[in-house]
Structures are given as structure tokens and as C-alpha cells.
Amino acid sequence: MGHTNKVSDLQSHTGVEVMRCYQCGKCTAGCVLASEMNYPPSYLMRLLQTGTKPNLDKVLSSNSIWLCLNCENCLGRCPMEIDIPKMMDYLRTQAIKENKLHPDSKPIIAFHKSFLDSIKNTGRLYEMGLVLSYKFRTFNFLQDLSIAPSMYLKGKLHLLPEKIKDRRSMKRIFGQTIENAKTDNK
């Protein structure tokens, strides 16, 4: 039984103590996407509690961590005040690090990446650019084709990005945080 210390890593990074969970299932009962998940939140907690490598791998390679919307219903109702959303953030980062990505994560990560690229370059979200970049990442060119023209007509889409003046600050922030973390891993 390969017990790992990854659960204690989780605790030191997020303050989440998985052993506090007593499996009442209230998180799952109120989770809007639980039925879509490989393992609903309470089940995920149990997998983590076992602390075995096969179970941790199940967690990291599940779609659950990617389908979590961070709506915080679970945390709001958890009798043990376990910060599941924070835990999900951490597990997503770990899944990327260990490259154990469920196929469901692809469009979601692609979206997040496109979103962040936009901010990195201009300081603000350039919605048109985001959508285009996302389409290239996912090769899903047809999606949203129907609403884009209406958006444009209603004045909701800018063709050109808005840029902040101090764009160097964005480069620095990205350089020292997310890009820094990536080089750490290599």
C-alpha cells in the first residue's frame, strides 16, 4: 500500500484537513455538477483520506476536479467547514504538474490559458481575442458562431483590445508567478 505524503502536502498548502471529513455527503447533495463527476466531492474526500497512491491518482486524473465551478455551495454548508473549493484549486495545479489530465479538462484548461494570455498581453480581457485563441486551442471553430455577430451588433464585442499603460507590470506578475511555477517543475 503505497501511502504517500501528498495528503499532508495538500494540508500544508491549503490548510485543508481531509481527515476532518466524516462522509456526511452534504457537499455532494448540494453540488450542481456532482452527477457529472467521476467522483462526487464527498467520494473524492474519501479517496484522499485513504492516502494510497492508486486512490490519489484516481483523484488527480478524474474529471471532478475540473468540473468544480468553485461556486462554494459545499463550503457554505459543510458542517466541518472543509474548504473543498480551495482543495480543488490545489488538486488542479497538481494534476497539471503530474500531467494526469482527464480529457474533460482540455477545453477548460484551454479556456483558462487563452484568458490568461489575453491579460498577460494587454492587462485586460480582450474577449474577441480570447474566443479566437480558445478556438485555435480546441479546434472548435463552429462553437459560438451564432452569438458572435449579435454580440457585435449589440456593441458587446470590441474588435481591438483595450490595453493598459503599464503592461510591463503584467509581464512581471506573470513572470514571477505562473511562469515561474512552470519552470520550477521542469
Add this chain to the structure above:
Amino acid sequence: MSKIGVFICHCGENISATVDVERVAREIGGMEGVAHAIDYKYMCSDPGQTFIKEAVKKYGLDGVVVGACSPRMHEPTFRRACAEAGLNPYLCEMANLREHCSWVHEKSEETTEKAIDLVKMLVEKVKKNKPLDSIKVPVTKKALVIGGGIAGIQASLDIANTGHKVILVERDPSIGGHMSQLSETFPTLDCSQCILTPRMVEVAQHPNIKLYTYAELESLEGFIGNFKAKIRLKAKSVNYSTCTGCGACIQKCPVKKIPSEFNAGLGTRTAIYVPFPQAVPNKPVIDRVNCNYYKRGACKICEKTCQVGSIEWDKEDEIITEEVGAVVLATGFDVKGTDFFPEYGYGQYKDVLTGLQFERLASASGPTFGEIRRPSDGAVPKKIVFIACAGSRDPAKGIPYCSKICCMYTAKHAMLYQHKVHDGESTVFYMDIRAGGKNYEEFVRRAIEEDTVNYVRGRVARVYEKNGKLIVKGVDTLLGGEQVEIEADMVVLATAGVANCGSEQLAQKLHVSYDPYHFFAEAHPKLKPVETNTAGIYLAGACQAPKDIPETVGMASGAAVKVAALFSNDELVREPVVAVVNRLAPPLYSTCVGCFMCETACPYNAIEHEEIKGRDGSLIRNSARVNQGLCQGCGTCVAFCRSKSIDIQGYTNEQVYAEVMSLLND
């Protein structure tokens, strides 16, 4: 020079396996002032005690130190042995070589050296010990029982049946408590009122019980055997000596829409009311908050109706004083309301009930005469959901403990529902089923197997109303977290049992400890479950923690026995470990300067003022004096005394100093 005898016990092998007991005896034997030192296998045994007695006589010992187990265990044994040999028992001390040394250390030189040090400290202390006499106080053989639920009723009857007088004080207009509200009781399903009401009548008729209903404890002074209780008799506005309890006033009272406490808010009552038909006493009180006359100065219909002129409009609260020797606290518990649950609708849905409300629905004396009907529209619910652990085991809601009774009453509720509504479907959402108790597990199994109650393991995230149904969003954790949605007609929350309102203030009045949830604290969780940390005050029932009827009754009888045991003495003997203010020869009289810091510090109100007067009667000084009956020997005053005028007998500053110095002088 002192002549101290030292006796080192092996405690079988408990001490001798890790401590070199012979070396301890040898080295201590060489100490200044030690006249005799030996070791022996069982010092507490008869031969062991004989060694001590003989040594006291043979060497003329003026102090004894026994190096053995904890003084909690055998201090009385060894002190008695010394007394039998003619030595003042308070000149005998124990060094704890077991719990403080052999049990907590490995066998080594250092362990033995620690044992030597421990004994050495006590030898130095004993040299400073003075003979003390135990304190004797008289006992008032009358008990005060606070709370007239089943706990208070049982305790009162048991004490009264031993021949002692009991004052029973109940806050509400009737005794009976929560048990009178219950429908049927688990695991036998016998009717709660049927088994309770005869007891209530017995209380009212017992020659040894004086019952004060609609009354509350105002204050309690004094100490074990000698309490003085002030009791507030709230104005009932009805003269009970003339009232016949005919009930005509109640029928005519125009204020009819007051939520009935007895029916947990599901029914209504009038402003002049008897809480329920079987009430004891079965005479009404006027609720002055809701009465038209007290609110607006007009009405008095009850007075016109009353044939015997029993209404007393101007009656005021009365405070009476009773002297008692012991107090039994039996103030019970309360349950959280549905408004405590944001996720279950903040109490805004009429068909979301507490377990106590369901009891009223299921009870023959309830607002629906025992038929299960929805408060909203009176319909019989076809689907009902019970949610266990509502608020209990929920640190986020501030209630981490298990309320203990909910598993059983929820099974009972579901069972009663199935018995009454044959085509009904009941679901219980639970986390664990805690059915420890005689025939309890069998009872729950019966609900599941015979009465086909659907038990689902998981909590409910939320309940909301739609089209007259209550949508219950739960989960079945045994199916890997499958969401379960039920369109229910009624939802019953097994809401947490909590301390009764006002319990914190009552505890403070009585100087009784309470836990973070305001339940009263027992003196020891295992060995003193009915005692409090204040001598002479005992606990019965759910005021200590949530508990069911059999446990409550058992505890109440336990408390009654403690009271009876106390009352079996004419005088009480107390350890003289109390504070004393020093007295000196004139012209100083005392070093106490009368600042009375000790008075503010004392948690037991044991500090009194004393005027020291000269022969001619002129005041020389004010100084503090300790009431030895009240003092519990906690020592707080000693720490506060700026002129070092107070000491705890048997633990004087001088003695403690000698102990510490014995370590430093090596």
C-alpha cells in the same frame, strides 16, 4: 528536631520495577530529621499499615511521609492509620511515586533520583505541618430540587421517600417538562403521559414535597448542608387556595391566538391558561405579557366569569427564603428551532417541523389528536422525510456534539408515522445510527425491516418549497454519492438538543461549572457523574448533557441517593484545607490591612468582614475572615493577598517554599 518516618511502597511492581525503592529508603533515611525509613511491597495492606502504626509509637514520630501512589487513592488510608496510632492525621503526607514517577518514566538512575527528590520535598513539607482538626458543620435535612421535568420529579420522589423534605421549584405553570409533551416512548412505545402523569400527581400529593410552580431560583447562598435559597414566586394572578380549577375563565378568555408552548407552537392557548389538561397543579395562571388587562388596562372577563373570586390583578412576585442542605439541578434541555437552519428554509416553511413538534402531532393530546397532519393545510402527508443530526455533530453551527436521543426518536417517529398512515412513505436521512441501549438496536431494525422505513445514509443539503411540496436534496453516500431528491409533504428535523435557556445564569448563581455549550459540568466524567464541583449541589438529567428518559431517571435516582447519604449525617466533616487569615498577638492583631482584594477574588463568597475590637469595644481594625464552611480551599485569595496574610491550611506558603527549597538546596 523533627522525627519523621518515611515509608516507601513497591506497589507490587508498579513502582519497584522502575524505581530502586531500597535506595530511596536508604538515602531518605540519611536525611536530617528522618528517624525511620523503610520500604515494603504493599504499604496499603494490613501489614503495611501496621508497620506505620508501630513506627509512630516506637519512634515517637511527629510526621509521616508515605512514598506510594496518588493521594487521591490512599491518603485517607494512611491518615487513618496514623490517627489510630495517635498522630494527628494531617501530619501524614504522600509522595506520589507511581503516577508522577514510575508510570511515566523508564527504569533508570534518574528515575530513582526523581523519586528521592519527590520524597525529600514531602519530608521538608511535613516538618512544617501543623496538626489540624477537621471541620464539622451541621446539616439541614431538606433538599431543593430545581426543575420539575422527569428528572426533578424522580429525584424529588426518591428523596421524599427516604423521609426527607423536598422543595421542588418549577419555572412553568405545571410540572411535567418535555416528557409530558412526548407521544410514545422508545423502545417500548408506551404512552409518555400514561407513565408520567401518575408520578406528577404523586409529587403534588406527597407529604414530604413542597411544590412551587411558576417559580424560579433567585439566589443561593451558603454551603453544603447549609444553603439559603431565595425563590421568586412569579405572580400567577390567580389565588390557588380558592381556585377550583373549573376552567371557565379559560373558555371565556378573548385572547386565544397565543402560540402554545406545550404544543411547541403548533396550537394556541389563551392568556389565562393551564398548559395542558393533565397539568399539575391543574389551575391557571395569567400570562401578563399577552393579557388584555395588563396590556391595555381593560377586559377582566375572567374575573367576571370566576365564581369564587380567585383572580388577583395586583398580586406581585413574592420572594421566599428556604433553608436547605442540598440542591439537585434538574433543569433539562431545549431543542433548536427550525429557524436555526438557513439551508432548510430559516423556519419559514410551515411543514418543516422539529422533532418535538412532530411529537405533538403524534400525541393523542396534541393539536391534531394524534393524527399526522400538515400544519399548512391540514392534509395527511403521503411522503415524509426525517433529517437526523440537524444541527448536531455540526461544528460549523457551533454544536459539535451528538445529541444522543435523535437516532432513537427519529426511528420512533418514522415508525409511528407508518403505523398511522399506512400508504405513507417515510425516508430517514442519517449519518450513523447510534442505538446503544437495551432493545434500542432491535427497535431501529424493526423500523427498517417491519415498518419499511427507507433509511438513506447521507445528509440533506437543502430543502425548499415548490407547488406545495418540500423538495429535499439529499445524497446516498452508500451509492458512491448518488444525489437523492424527494418531493416530500412534510420534513421533520431532529434538531440538536441544547442547554435550556438561562442555564448559564443559573450556573453562575450556584457557582456550578458549565461546559462551552452551557450544560452543567459534572465533577468527574466517570466517577462523579451526578456531583458538581460545588459540594452539596447535584445534577440530574439533560441539564448535564442530552440524554433519554431511562438515563435521566437513573441519574435522578443517583442524585437522590447522594442527597440521602448526605442527610444521613447530623454533622458534616470536612477537610480542613481552607484558607485562614493570620491572627497575631496585640498590638498587631493581624497583618491583614483590610483591603479585601481577597473578597473580590473569591469565587465562593467565603470572605467575611471582621471588626477587631479592643477591650473597651473600640474598633482597632477591619480585617478579612474566612467562612470555613464556604471556603473550598482553592487558594485564589492567597495569590491576591498583598500583605501575605492568608494561607491555605496544609498548603501554607511556608510549606510550599520548604518543598521547593529542598530541591534547590542539593
Add this chain to the structure above:
Amino acid sequence: MKIGFYPGCSLTGSSREYNESVVAVAKALDIELIEINDWNCCGATAAHAMNEELSLSLPARIMAMAEKQGLTEVVVPCAACYNRLKVTQHELEDDTKRSRVIDILKMPYQGSSRIINVLQLLEMYGAENIKAKITRPFAHKVACYYGCLLVRPHSILKFDRVEDPQSMDTMIKMVGGTTLDWAFKTECCGAGFSVSRTDLVAKLSGNILKDAADRGAEALIVACPMCQSNLDMRRGAINKTLETPSDIPVIYITQAIGLALGLSAQELGLKRHFVTVEL
């Protein structure tokens, strides 16, 4: 009176009408909004999901810029931005995290600006004024939809009550409307996946719209551009999940109040909605 203003990216693009209505209502209530200079994106869910330090640094820069401008109070109409800023402020009470972020930003940051949402702004500085200036009572039966980001996590935001919040309802009642007791006030609409998992989002949003429709809502009132654009622009996809397609408009609280104050549909950006607004 003057107050700091952080519009955030959505309000300059796909949720322009929110910005327009916030500005118009503020003007009508004599509240001067002072936009934070050279503000950047808060990072939204993307930063939050991908990297913790990034998710703290981006909002921290916004608040540092506000502090530099001397803005002691900043209104953030976008619920997502409001949430990110509040949570960041809370997280940066931790000394280690704060000094790390200051190091990244190369800017002083104190966390001293008070961050409020648009409901708090209206409640604190507009309530009396609104009552006095109602010209056309907003006499509609509506469902106030709060979503997740405005009320959770309660321990940090400490805004309104967790389940069944009331602040928006109170506001609507104040301008003459009636509000429904309904079941999905704070259920997530899934907006975070609007682009990446439209299928799931349509289902979640469908549940919300269905409940509001079943109970006879004339409109959904929101204070979050994510929820609004999701429920409005994705209506086509949502309606495919519903037995009865819904044409209930989704309007901002500021638009509803603006209407009551007599502002025009044009000024309030009501023409920019996908689902036609006829209130």
C-alpha cells in the same frame, strides 16, 4: 459624494449595459464614480484555477492602484471581480503572502480600501435618494438572482445571509416591485464554463430559469455580469434543455432602479440584451 470605481473587463465589453446603468444610476443619485487609473483584469476564475500567486497578484495591483489614488472605498459592480478583490484582501492579511505579493508588484499595498458591491453602494449611499426620486415605480413581479460570487464565501464576504439573501429583494421592493420566494437564489448558473462547457451551463441555467418561470417571474434581477450574460446570451442553448422555452429577460438591479428613476431604456443599455426587455 465621491467613490472609487472598478468596472472590470466585462463591463467594458460583453456587459456594457451594466456599466451604462451603474454610471447612469450613480449620476441620478449624485454619486461621482472615480475610476481606478490604469486598472487591470482581476484574473477571474482562470487565474484562480491555474495559479494561486497570480490570482492574488492581479487583484492586489488593482487595490494598490486604488490606494495610490487615495480611494478609501471602491465599488465593484461585477460580482466576480468583487469576490476576487475581497478574497484577495482577506488572503493578504497573512504577512508572508502579503510581502510576497508586494515583492511581485513592486508597489506598496496595504489592503486599506474598503471594497463594496453595487448593492451595498445603493443601500448605503442611495436608499434615501432613490425613494425620493422614484418617478415610475418598478411594478413588476421578479425573481432576484444572487448567484454564488456575491454571497460566498460568507466567512470572508460577510454580505447578506448565506441561503435566501434579501438585500436585492429589499431594493426591488423599495422601488415598487414584488419579489418571489424561489429556490435558486444562490445556485450556481455555471457561468465559469460558459465557453468551455456550454452543454453543462445550459442545463444549470435551465434549472434556474425554469423555477423562476414556474413561479411567474416577469424578469430575473441580477448583480453579476457573468450570470447575466450567461442567462441572456446563452438563452438559445438553455431553451433547448427546457420543455417550455423561456423568454424571461435578465436585467441588472441598476437597470431596474434606473427604470424606476425614470431613466430611458437607451441610457440603461436595455437594448443590448439578447432577450428582449419589455418592462
